[in-house]
Amino acid sequence: MEILLFQASFALSALAFVFSLLYLFRREDFFKNSWYRVLLASVVLHALSFVLRTADFWAGYPEGRYYLPLHSFFSVLSYLALVINAVCLALASRYQISVLGCFVLPLSLAAQGVCAWFLNASMPLLAPALHSYWMNIHPLILMGAYGVFVNAFGVSLAFLIQERQLKSRHPKGFVWQLPALEVLDRVNGKMVLLALPALALGMALGGLWSWDSWGRIMKLDIKETGAMASLIIYGAYLGLRWAGGWQGRRAVWINLAGFASVLITFLGVNIRLHHYVVSLMR
Amino acid sequence: MRDENLVVVGASHKSSTLSLREDLARQKPAQALELIRQNFNGELSELCVLATCNRYEVYAVGRPELGSKLKEFLISKLGASLQGDAHQGIYVLENSHAVSHLFSVSSGLESMVLGESEILGQVKDAYELALAQEYTKSVLNTAFQKALATGKKVRTETKISEGRLSVASVAVELAQKIFADFSNVAVAVVGAGAMGSETAKGLLHAKPKSQIFLSRTSARAQELANQYGGAAASLEALPLALESCDVVVTQLSADQPPLSAVMIEQAASRRKRPLFLLDIAMPRNIEEAASRIPNVYLYNIDDLKAIAETNHAKRKAEAESARRIVQEEVLKFLPRLIPLRN
Numbered sequence A: 001m002e003i004l005l006f007q008a009s010f011a012l013s014a015l016a017f018v019f020s021l022l023y024l025f026r027r028e029d030f031f032k033n034s035w036y037r038v039l040l041a042s043v044v045l046h047a048l049s050f051v052l053r054t055a056d057f058w059a060g061y062p063e064g065r066y067y068l069p070l071h072s073f074f075s076v077l078s079y080l081a082l083v084i085n086a087v088c089l090a091l092a093s094r095y096q097i098s099v100l101g102c103f104v105l106p107l108s109l110a111a112q113g114v115c116a117w118f119l120n121a122s123m124p125l126l127a128p129a130l131h132s133y134w135m136n137i138h139p140l141i142l143m144g145a146y147g148v149f150v151n152a153f154g155v156s157l158a159f160l161i162q163e164r165q166l167k168s169r170h171p172k173g174f175v176w177q178l179p180a181l182e183v184l185d186r187v188n189g190k191m192v193l194l195a196l197p198a199l200a201l202g203m204a205l206g207g208l209w210s211w212d213s214w215g216r217i218m219k220l221d222i223k224e225t226g227a228m229a230s231l232i233i234y235g236a237y238l239g240l241r242w243a244g245g246w247q248g249r250r251a252v253w254i255n256l257a258g259f260a261s262v263l264i265t266f267l268g269v270n271i272r273l274h275h276y277v278v279s280l281m282r
Numbered sequence B: 001m002r003d004e005n006l007v008v009v010g011a012s013h014k015s016s017t018l019s020l021r022e023d024l025a026r027q028k029p030a031q032a033l034e035l036i037r038q039n040f041n042g043e044l045s046e047l048c049v050l051a052t053c054n055r056y057e058v059y060a061v062g063r064p065e066l067g068s069k070l071k072e073f074l075i076s077k078l079g080a081s082l083q084g085d086a087h088q089g090i091y092v093l094e095n096s097h098a099v100s101h102l103f104s105v106s107s108g109l110e111s112m113v114l115g116e117s118e119i120l121g122q123v124k125d126a127y128e129l130a131l132a133q134e135y136t137k138s139v140l141n142t143a144f145q146k147a148l149a150t151g152k153k154v155r156t157e158t159k160i161s162e163g164r165l166s167v168a169s170v171a172v173e174l175a176q177k178i179f180a181d182f183s184n185v186a187v188a189v190v191g192a193g194a195m196g197s198e199t200a201k202g203l204l205h206a207k208p209k210s211q212i213f214l215s216r217t218s219a220r221a222q223e224l225a226n227q228y229g230g231a232a233a234s235l236e237a238l239p240l241a242l243e244s245c246d247v248v249v250t251q252l253s254a255d256q257p258p259l260s261a262v263m264i265e266q267a268a269s270r271r272k273r274p275l276f277l278l279d280i281a282m283p284r285n286i287e288e289a290a291s292r293i294p295n296v297y298l299y300n301i302d303d304l305k306a307i308a309e310t311n312h313a314k315r316k317a318e319a320e321s322a323r324r325i326v327q328e329e330v331l332k333f334l335p336r337l338i339p340l341r342n
Helices: A001-027 A030-059 A071-093 A100-118 A138-168 A181-214 A222-242 A248-268 B018-025 B029-039 B066-078 B094-106 B119-133 B139-155 B167-178 B193-195 B198-205 B220-229 B235-244 B263-271 B288-292 B301-336
Strands: B005-012 B044-051 B053-060 B093-096 B186-190 B212-213 B232-236 B245-252 B275-277 B294-299
Touching: A001 A030, A001 A100, A001 B186, A030 A100, A071 A100, A071 A138, A071 B235, A100 B093, A100 B263, A138 A222, A138 B167, A181 A222, A181 A248, A181 B139, A181 B167, A181 B301, A222 A248, B005 B094, B005 B139, B018 B053, B018 B186, B018 B220, B018 B263, B029 B053, B029 B066, B029 B186, B029 B193, B044 B119, B044 B139, B044 B245, B053 B066, B053 B139, B053 B220, B066 B093, B093 B094, B093 B119, B094 B119, B094 B139, B094 B301, B119 B139, B139 B301, B167 B198, B167 B275, B167 B294, B167 B301, B186 B193, B186 B235, B193 B198, B193 B220, B198 B245, B212 B220, B212 B235, B232 B235, B235 B263, B263 B275, B263 B294, B288 B294, B294 B301
Parallel strands: B186 B212, B186 B245, B212 B232, B245 B275, B275 B294
Antiparallel strands: B005 B053, B005 B093, B044 B053
């Protein structure tokens, strides 16, 4: 049932993406309202799927009871897609960035698509080190932060397109669809301001967990180093905005560098080097 | 028992001269409604008057000859000072033609600025006035409600209302795509000649947070500040204005040195917000290289005109789809007119 709900949510996300594209090109409110509603339905089904997955995990594996099943790549990626979609929906409606879906949903769709087509959804047993209440905190916070960073990436793309259009002095149709540069710039700043402390907290809590389990805070594998690099880049982004007055395109490029770091950290080294997470390919 | 027509009698910017419409417009809609009712007692059952800057129209339901009689009435009573053949600008449309006309009007297809949205509110106001004073019954109620719905449908399903058509409104819309909130934007108008342009007037009309006028002499700047409100300064304060204002409109005379890219770059480097420069002078006041400075958006008068013209062409292309929707809605509505003729 949970897989069925996940697949339905995936299909709805894809439909929401199509509607968001239609809104970008056709500018009809019907398509805007449609992608909001369809994405909301997708988020609800996805959340329900996650709840059922947790219930299944607890029912089939009593020793793992009270621990969230975020120890397989499928679970982590699926949860990340859920956060991305939920944040996208909140951002688009709160700040009237009605085209945000065009920039963000491809990434959540990619995450859901990898889950649906390439990963095994079965839930492995928890490694002994993961029998910890940190299991419910560390990945949850970090994936939450990553979900917000993905949305900041989408906003950054929208900014670059809008900025390029306005600079060209011959703006085309998209310029009237996208929000003002200042709105995109501010939303970007707010996103990073929200996600950066979460990233720092998630890393600190991971360190505590590591200390509890293995007696060391970090072993500085590539994943942990990558997370540290992301922390520094996004920290520099906020610092340069506030202290250096960096706005606009320059700031956006730092934001994009931060996102590249997050992506490499998450995807490049997730399976093999952060060995606590179990990867089950089909 | 019924053998009535729905008629519209009126004059628009397409059919008549301004003086004819001025003549007609002397009678406010409320007065016109009363006057027509007094003079056509028993000859008409429903009435509504639509008066805008570009049209003056009487919609009525009544006996078949009502159209020509209303036309004569408009000429003799409302347009008493008409001379020569000016009255030929008054048209009479009946039944399906009248409905089609009303739907086209509410859709902005008959407007001077194709697709403009203001007309929808004006049609609504006209209808509500007549409704409140019980001048309308089933036919005009349905016709006007359907016209309003069609007007909305046309604007939702086509892009006929999209894109600004005047250079001034294009400038304001561009500013709104750069800054989050135009009411939090400071505007500088550089050069006394700038206020002769629609661009500067349009920007000030959009109610920025503050405005400052810079001219060769402080006295001339002060005159403009007194006239339009805001602060005044001489051109010596230009570097400071570039640093502190968000939108700068320039129209300096040719004998003034141009604003160098270096000066603008220095100002931009000290700013935290983007800088929107509108060079509406001929010859241009701002060095072209300024357009390459980060966070600086430079537009000249030709850029603004090109955007306005593109928007106009797009609206014209959309008019065909809009007319199709109007036709469909008229066809749907016509069966409701049939009882009038039975």
